[in-house]
Amino acid sequence: MSTHQHFATNHSTSSENRIHSDDVAQQYGYRGALVAGVQVFGHMSYPLTEMLGDAWMRDADVSVRLLKPTYHGDQLSMTVTSTDSSRHQVDCHNTPDTSNEVAGSHLATLTATLDNPRPANELAARIRPEQAPAPERIDITMDRIELDAPFASMLWRSTPEENHRFAEQVGDDQSVYQDGLIHPHLVLHYANQALMARFILPAWLHVGSELHFHRPLLAGETIEIRCVPTEKWERKGHQFIKVYIAYLVDDKPAVEIEHTAIFNIARRG
Numbered sequence: 335m336s337t338h339q340h341f342a343t344n345h346s347t348s349s350e351n352r353i354h355s356d357d358v359a360q361q362y363g364y365r366g367a368l369v370a371g372v373q374v375f376g377h378m379s380y381p382l383t384e385m386l387g388d389a390w391m392r393d394a395d396v397s398v399r400l401l402k403p404t405y406h407g408d409q410l411s412m413t414v415t416s417t418d419s420s421r422h423q424v425d426c427h428n429t430p431d432t433s434n435e436v437a438g439s440h441l442a443t444l445t446a447t448l449d450n451p452r453p454a455n456e457l458a459a460r461i462r463p464e465q466a467p468a469p470e471r472i473d474i475t476m477d478r479i480e481l482d483a484p485f486a487s488m489l490w491r492s493t494p495e496e497n498h499r500f501a502e503q504v505g506d507d508q509s510v511y512q513d514g515l516i517h518p519h520l521v522l523h524y525a526n527q528a529l530m531a532r533f534i535l536p537a538w539l540h541v542g543s544e545l546h547f548h549r550p551l552l553a554g555e556t557i558e559i560r561c562v563p564t565e566k567w568e569r570k571g572h573q574f575i576k577v578y579i580a581y582l583v584d585d586k587p588a589v590e591i592e593h594t595a596i597f598n599i600a601r602r603g
């Protein structure tokens with residue numbers, strides 16, 4: 335078992351998603367602005383890369399569940415437990431010396447199962463650019479989410495500068511990212527971008543993601559991102575959306591993601 339610690343910083347204060355601002359987050363009953371879930375994932379990736387290099391991003395299933403909010407200034411403690419050489423779990427807590435009323439809370443869990451090759455989901459091939467609707471952003475509502483209706487595909491031309499910036503935001507200076515491996519923080523950031531390319535979401539929460547890495551992504555590659563909504567539901571006043579996202583390089587799936595968010599947050603009290 336190993337432990338890694340780092341302070342969380344809210345790097346999303348200027349985001350369109352105003353859950354990352356104090357005033358809007360407090361309207362929903364939070365004590366302040368929330369740190370982005372993709373950034374929490376980035377912090378949790380550090381000990382895995384330190385221990386395994388890029389092996390956990392090759393033929394691997396990776397799941398992240400965001401259980402409680404992370405706030406600016408939280409001191410995060412990431413503990414890795416390994417069942418065997420192919421299965422690892424990272425649990426993220428805010429440590430007891432964090433100066434807030436929920437210190438010691440279990441914030442998130444990440445599991446990684448290595449050496450698990452499998453074919454790409456057939457959706458990756460079925461979502462073709464010519465089938466997608468015009469790339470016009472619309473306000474998200476339950477009625478406007480069309481299941482199995484692909485979004486317009488988008489191209490992400492990664493750069494070393496962008497990769498360095500996202501690694502730096504989570505305090506990660508490991509050499510593999512300097513050498514071109516795209517940081518997991520940046521990988522999952524573009525899943526958010528795929529959702530936001532279609533919908534205007536004034537205040538929303540990323541609650542979890544299931545990823546399958548067929549291979550690592552590298553800075554400098556041109557990555558096609560295909561996205562389609564697969565589920566929508568309501569629970570305890572929250573309204574949820576799940577989207578399937580495929581990252582393709584040279585028309586071959588490199589990463590597949592099932593990305594879940596609360597797009598309409600129930601107000602507390």
